[in-house]
Amino acid sequence: MNFLYISPTFPKYYYNFCDALKKKGITVLGIGDTPLEKMNQEMKDSFQEYQYLPSLENYDDLMKATAYFIYKYGRIDFIASNIEYWLESEAKLRDDFNIARGIRGEAIEEVKIKSVMKDLFIKEEIPTAPYEMVTTFRKAKTFAKHHHYPLILKPDNGMGAMHVHKIHNGKELAHFFGEIHDYNYIMEDYVDGIVETYDGLCNSKRDVLFDSSMIFPTPLMDIVNGQKTSVSIIQKDVPKDLRQLGQKILRLFPSEGSFFHIECFRLKKDCAGYHKGDLVVSEVNMRLPGGHIPEVMNYIHHVDLYEMYAQMIQDDTTTQKAQRDYYGVNVGRRNNGKYHYKSREIKYKYQDQLVMVEHVPAVLSDALGDTSYVAKFKTMQEVRSFINECTK
Template sequence: MNFIMISPNYPENYWMFCRGLKKYGATVLAIIDTAYDNLLPELKENIDECYVVSNFNNYDEMLRAVGYFTFKYGKIDWIESNNEAWLDLDARLRDDFNVKTGFSYKTIQEYQSKAAMKKYYEKANIPTARYYLVDSKENALQFAKKIGYPLVLKPDHGVGASFTYTIRSDEDLIKYLDLTKEHQMILEEYIEGDVFTLDGVCDQEGTIRYLNSLEYVGNCMDSVQYQQSIGAYTAFTISDEYRSIAQRTIHAFALKNRFFHCEFFRLTKDKEGLGKKGTVIGLEVNFRPPGGFAPDLMNYAGSLDVYDIWAQVLLTQQGDYMHIARESAGFAGRRNSIAYKYRVEEIEKMYKDQWIATNYLPEAYAATMGDVTLACRFHTTEERDAFFAIAFQESTRKDRNK
């Protein structure tokens, strides 16, 4: 079983996917864009060979890399990166080397369109926000007049909250359309709801073998746009409703042998045309693991190894982790621009028994997750709620004058 992993060195924790692949018998062939000596020892120990390219965007280099591995090891069985940035590249290489264990380029191009996702959610009987794929200011203004403000403007392709804006007026709409005119944008009705995710691994039949749910503290879009505090935590339990929603979504998108990251709203008030308070609304599906250190939170919450589970399911079609005992693990992302009541060291001391890690993030991650993240594992909802209240409590003038 010849398995090519693209960029297993970044994010840094992705070396553990290679460890899982080796455990279940794969020949692990890495393609990296950095010097071999820069790799973690753990990654070096869990790959059979490594091919260095100067840039993943140089497709000729990538073709030569896969061609070299094919010449030396024979037919390639898998090409994966589990990285949003390289899903298109994975698919192009699969097409060119007749690898059938993942998406074709045509399929991933469609699946990465937020507008195109709507029909698959409809197939799963999950409502979605009304939308307009922007082709002109005039038509965008007509959509706004029909639906009413506020609206959300965001790229049709892309993940996270970059270039995503809350639109409250015609003036806002014109301003942000001008700012994003180089991108294909989608305009959607604004949903008042709590965001949650359903993340997991499915097998070759699309049956989910492992499922996790992540809930947010704060608003992801506002966190990026206004540099607010942001947090997230894994759920203690996965309800039958969530299991059904996740499985219907996976079958509607015909996902097979993949890690997935699905995002939803749960309405916090009735919304005409969508549903009553509590209705689940489809947001988007990402065809890779949740970002940042979310996989590690999943590990701490379930006392398991999701990197290993992914490899086990893909290579053996074995393993069932749908009814595991769970705790909850989460992180609080704090901003350097905000004056908090409690210093990091004080919170670490308060929660020393629950502490997982403190991370000071590089700029690439800080924009979405905060400049410093505090991660803990919780035994009760009360313990978890108290942690976030303390972590995000801002100092008052009285505190600052002490």
């Protein structure tokens, strides 16, 4: 079995997927933009062979590198990066080389294009905020006339909170459309709620092998745009209604043999036609939560997601069972932030609870902060105390 892994060294932990696959006897072939001489030995040992490309953005080079591997090793059975940025390139490679497993063709739009995603939610009666494609100022004004400010403008094909805008009034709307933008935008009702995610791994039959859930007390849009301290909490267990809704969604989308990250809002008050406490779905992603979060899940749930993924690829199942004894909390501080407690004080006071302190790469720091403090606790009271002292 031949497995092509794209960008296996970013985020830095992802080479562990290659290592776990290789230990299963799978031939692992890597293509990435990190020169071989800049890798440590563990990374180098995780591949059968690796090709360096100065940029993975050049699809012709990516296709030629894949063709070389096929010439040398035979047919590629799987392609993955587990990163949203490369999902479209993966799908194109599957189409061009007729690789059956994974998302292909137009199916990629269901997990990349927000309007396609939302139309499917509406068709299947999945709760979601009303929206409209707004290619002109006139269309945006019409939508705003029939809905209440604030409203959200986001790229139809975008990632995370990049280029997402909260519009409070007609003046801000006019200003937005007075500027030149590189994206097609959708406009939707603002949903006042706490972000809850449904995260995990599906096998080829879309059965959930592992699941988890995070809470973001502050919306990611506000964290990124306001450069605020990033806080997320991994719940001990997934709430029943979130699990039911998440698994219904996974049956509608191309989730076979994939990690997933479904973002919802738990409403703080009645809005957008829904009631306080309801779950309203924002979007679906067929990849892991970003950065070092998979490592955090490993610590909190006492699993090995790298080995679990490799076993799913080989046997379509897992023998691991997640433990649900602890809450996890991730606080991402800013380098320019003024905090009452210094890093050394946090590390000393919580030395028994901290599981990692991580310096976040610049490309991920807008959402995750510059330095991430990850700890686990038995109670939410302890979680809140930790958050208060890290953010004070």
